[in-house]
Structures are given as C-alpha cells and as structure tokens.
Amino acid sequence: MAPTASLAQQAPAPHSGAPLARRAATALAAALVLGAAAAPAAYAAVPGSPSAAAKKLPDGLYGTKDPQYDGVWRQSLALLAQHTVGVRPAASGVRWLVGQQCADGAFTAFRAEPGKPCAAKAMRDTNQTAAAVQALAALGGHGDAVDKAVGWLKSVQNDDGSWSSMPGSPGDANSTSVVIGALSAAGQKPASVTSKKHKTPYDGLLTFRLGCAGTEDAHGAFTFQLKGAAPNADATAAAATGMLGKGFVVAPAGRGAHTPVTPPACKDGKDEKAGPVSAAQAADGGAAYLVAQLDKSGRHLLSAMPGAEPQPDVGNTADAVVALAAGGHGAEARRPLAWLQKNAADWARQGGPAAYAQLVLAAHATGSDPRSFGGTDLVTALNATGPEPAAVSGKHKDADASAKDDGGGIPWWIIGVGLAFGAGLGFLLSGRKRDRL
Known part of the structure; x- marks a missing residue:
C-alpha cells in the first residue's frame, strides 16, 4: 500500500499499503538507475532544504524517520489500522493529520509548517489525500475536512476517469484504486463520480486491465500505467480491491463462506465474453492472476530492483491478502497470510507504522488476530510507533517500548534492497507501491 509517482511511478502510490511508502522508494530506485531527472517531482528533495529528520519531529507524528515523503500516508494508515482493531488514537495524532490539509482540500506528503498556507507549487498528492480521507472518515468528526478533500480529488480526475498521483499526469491503477477507496469511505458512490468526459473511476481503472493479453499466466492482470504496459502484481492487487469499490479496510472474509477464483475466459488473446467486462469480473480475474503468482513463488509475491534477482515482497503480499479477502476468496487469502505470519x-x-498497519489490515481482512500474528502483537507494536493511544480495547495502554526501534534483525532480502538504495534513503515507506520496475 503506498503512493505513486510518474515514470518511476512505476514506483509507488499509496493505495493500496501500500503503500506511498513503497512507491516513493521505487521512484527513488528508478532515479538511481535512470538518472536524477527520472525521479518524480513528488518525491524529489529540494536542494538545500533541511530534512525534517534534522529537526525535532512534530508532536503526534507516527514513526521516527523523515516524514518528507510519506508523513501523511503513514499517519493515515496507522490511525486507520488502530481504529479498525478498537484502538482510539491519541488526539495529538489526529490533530497532526488534520493540520496537514491545504486550504483547497488536498494533502501533500508533509508540511513542516502547517500554520502557513500551502504554496501554489506545493506537490499535492492524490494518494496522500485519499489515504487521509479513509482515515478521517473512519474516525468520524471530521466531515468538513473529508468533504473538502473529496471535492479536491474530484476536481483532478482525468478525462478517462482515472487519477494519477500528481494531478495533470497520466493515470495509474494504484492511484485510481486508492481514490475509489476514499470515495467509498466518504459515503460517495464511485460509479456516480464522472469526469468531464463522463467516465467513472471504474471506467478509468478498467483501462489498466490487460485481461487476456499476453501469456496465459498473465491473464487477468492489471498494469500500473498504460505506457510500457506489463502485468504488475502490485497494481493488480490494488485494482482487484478498487474494482469492488473497497479501500484499505475490508470486512473479514469468513472461514465458512468461500468464493472460488475465476480466471477470465480467453480465446485468441481476447475475452471470450461478448460485451464489456463488469467490475466484478475484472476483480475476479485480477484475483486469479494474484493466486497464480502466489502459488508460483511459494505463497508470496516477488519484486526486483533493477539488475537484481527477484526478492520476496512483503508489502505487496499483504496487499494481495486484502485484495483476495475483498473478493470473498478467504481460503486463497489465508495461504499468503500464513507466509506473512x-x-x-x-x-x-x-x-515502521505504515508497515505494521498494513499487516494489521491484512490480518483483519482474513478474520485473524493481529495481536497474535506469528508471535508478534502487531497492535502493540503499531501503538508504540506513535503517541500513546487514548484507549485500547481490552488491552493495557502500555506499549512494548522495543517496538519503537525501527531497526532489528532484518531479513536478507531487505538488506539487499537497502544496499541498493544506499544509506541516505532512509524511508522504506509502507510497503505497497512499489516495486514497479
């Protein structure tokens, strides 16, 4: 689940756990390979500007790393995950998020001086905005902020019905999906939100569906963007959730009920079904693609840095769990969940906080206990990354202080990715967006 960018947009967009977190990381990876000019403006550091990490982090902010690229994203996911499992977040954490909103309703990744108006050139971000909408709508009591944010999101919809992370750019599957989730969370009907060309968000999202194109094992997949279209598991997970009108939080998939995964019926590289493909059919085809990829890799998805061997992708696997649960595919969702555990x-x-939140939401989607997740109490660990919660349902408020440590034993694949980024890139955002290259 993380936010998107532009070329390196084959990087991240918050959506899905996605991410911004990982998307930003992928964007930076693209910059390393293609040159600094390839880095999306949304994540480019301003020359000479002091890093927020060099200053005292704001009161109420979750996480200890520089929030320049993912502050609103990780805050939103943390608050949303806490609310979902019965934790009432600290008022300071909610105030921080609300205070990040610009006067026009949009959110940027991070405003170091929220008391000052957003500059006209400030990089407003649909992913960060949509994530904030989902969190604030769930928490309640912030109707004006939610309405303004939704109004801004509608104002930057592309003609084809899609959204990009940065308004004015070609749309992408992840950004479109996270906005659909925001619209639903705010009580809107995504199908009634139309562009100037009378296209709905579902129309926009379907443009990224590859369907029966390509090889058989790619049938049902979605691409991140139309330029350089290729099957993308992260985009498919986001789209499979978005096509169902759902966001980061999905109702638990019951263990009794089970909807079989149905791949698209294909013939000669085209959908066998006459007429347009429905949203539900597109979501189910995406789920079938995810299941095939998970089975092929050993119940987890893979990502690869440019020039590197494919590595296990924890964040995208968590997104796939949510996507499968959203479609009612409980048995298929619990298999990758076991790998995550x-x-x-x-x-x-x-x-950090966005990653813990992503796992909490994956556990919730499958009806699993996030307080006993492979030996880890995800709720306590998440709580420890931010201000002390106002109330914790059925638990003591004392959080495990050790969970505040962002370090610790790191699996070999994370070490490899970290080396690729270099010591200066200390923000592996949530985990969702982003291994698009």
Whole structure:
C-alpha cells in the first residue's frame, strides 16, 4: 500500500499499503538507475532544504524517520489500522493529520509548517489525500475536512476517469484504486463520480486491465500505467480491491463462506465474453492472476530492483491478502497470510507504522488476530510507533517500548534492497507501491 509517482511511478502510490511508502522508494530506485531527472517531482528533495529528520519531529507524528515523503500516508494508515482493531488514537495524532490539509482540500506528503498556507507549487498528492480521507472518515468528526478533500480529488480526475498521483499526469491503477477507496469511505458512490468526459473511476481503472493479453499466466492482470504496459502484481492487487469499490479496510472474509477464483475466459488473446467486462469480473480475474503468482513463488509475491534477482515482497503480499479477502476468496487469502505470519515481523520493524498497519489490515481482512500474528502483537507494536493511544480495547495502554526501534534483525532480502538504495534513503515507506520496475 503506498503512493505513486510518474515514470518511476512505476514506483509507488499509496493505495493500496501500500503503500506511498513503497512507491516513493521505487521512484527513488528508478532515479538511481535512470538518472536524477527520472525521479518524480513528488518525491524529489529540494536542494538545500533541511530534512525534517534534522529537526525535532512534530508532536503526534507516527514513526521516527523523515516524514518528507510519506508523513501523511503513514499517519493515515496507522490511525486507520488502530481504529479498525478498537484502538482510539491519541488526539495529538489526529490533530497532526488534520493540520496537514491545504486550504483547497488536498494533502501533500508533509508540511513542516502547517500554520502557513500551502504554496501554489506545493506537490499535492492524490494518494496522500485519499489515504487521509479513509482515515478521517473512519474516525468520524471530521466531515468538513473529508468533504473538502473529496471535492479536491474530484476536481483532478482525468478525462478517462482515472487519477494519477500528481494531478495533470497520466493515470495509474494504484492511484485510481486508492481514490475509489476514499470515495467509498466518504459515503460517495464511485460509479456516480464522472469526469468531464463522463467516465467513472471504474471506467478509468478498467483501462489498466490487460485481461487476456499476453501469456496465459498473465491473464487477468492489471498494469500500473498504460505506457510500457506489463502485468504488475502490485497494481493488480490494488485494482482487484478498487474494482469492488473497497479501500484499505475490508470486512473479514469468513472461514465458512468461500468464493472460488475465476480466471477470465480467453480465446485468441481476447475475452471470450461478448460485451464489456463488469467490475466484478475484472476483480475476479485480477484475483486469479494474484493466486497464480502466489502459488508460483511459494505463497508470496516477488519484486526486483533493477539488475537484481527477484526478492520476496512483503508489502505487496499483504496487499494481495486484502485484495483476495475483498473478493470473498478467504481460503486463497489465508495461504499468503500464513507466509506473512512467518516472515513479516522484521520487515514491519524496519518499515515502521505504515508497515505494521498494513499487516494489521491484512490480518483483519482474513478474520485473524493481529495481536497474535506469528508471535508478534502487531497492535502493540503499531501503538508504540506513535503517541500513546487514548484507549485500547481490552488491552493495557502500555506499549512494548522495543517496538519503537525501527531497526532489528532484518531479513536478507531487505538488506539487499537497502544496499541498493544506499544509506541516505532512509524511508522504506509502507510497503505497497512499489516495486514497479
């Protein structure tokens, strides 16, 4: 689940756990390979500007790393995950998020001086804005902020019905999906939100569906963007959730009820079904693609840095769990969840609040206990990354102080990715967006 960018947009967009977190990281990876000019403006550091990490972090902010690229994203996911499992967040954490909103309703990744108006050139971000909407709508009591944010999101919808992370750019599947989730969370009907060309968000999202194109094992997949279209598991997970009108939080998939995964019916590289593909059919085809990829890799998804061997991708696997649960595919969702329970603890410790939140939401989607997740109490660990919660349902408010440590034992694949980024890139955002290259 993380936010998107532009070329390196084959980087991240918050959506899905996605991410911004990982998307920003992927964007930076693209910059390393293609040159600094390839880095999306949304994540480019301003020359000479002091890093927020060099200053005292704001009161109420979750995490200890520089929030320049993912502050609103990680805050939103943390607050949303806490609310979902019965934790009432600290008022200071909610105030911080609300205070990040610009007068026009949009959110940027981070405003160091929220008391000052957002500059006209400030990089407003649909992913950060949509994540904030989902969190504030769930918490309640922030109707004006939610309405303004939704109004801004509608104002930057592309003609084809899609959204990009940065308004004015070609749309992408992840950004479109996270906005759909925000619209639903705010009580809107996504199908009634139309562009100037009378296209809905679902129309926009369907443009990224590859369907029956390509090889058989790619049938049902979505691409991140139309330029350089290729099957993308992260984009498919986001789209499979978005096509169902759902966001980061999905109702638990019951263990009794089970909807079989149905791949698209294909013939000669085209959908066998006559007429347009429905949103539900597109979501189910995406789920079938995810299941095939998970089975192929050993119940987890893979990502690869440019020039590197494919590595296990914890964040995208968590997104796939939510996507499968959203479609009612409970049995298929619990298989990658079991892999996460065995392998995700160190990744979350390194990733911080957005990563913990992503795992909490994956556990919730499958009806699993996030307080007993492969030996880790995800709720306590998440609580420890921010201000002390106002109330914790059924638990003591004392959080495990050791969970505040973003370091710890790091799996070999994370070490490899970290080396690729270099010591200066200390923000592995949530985990969702972003291994798009």
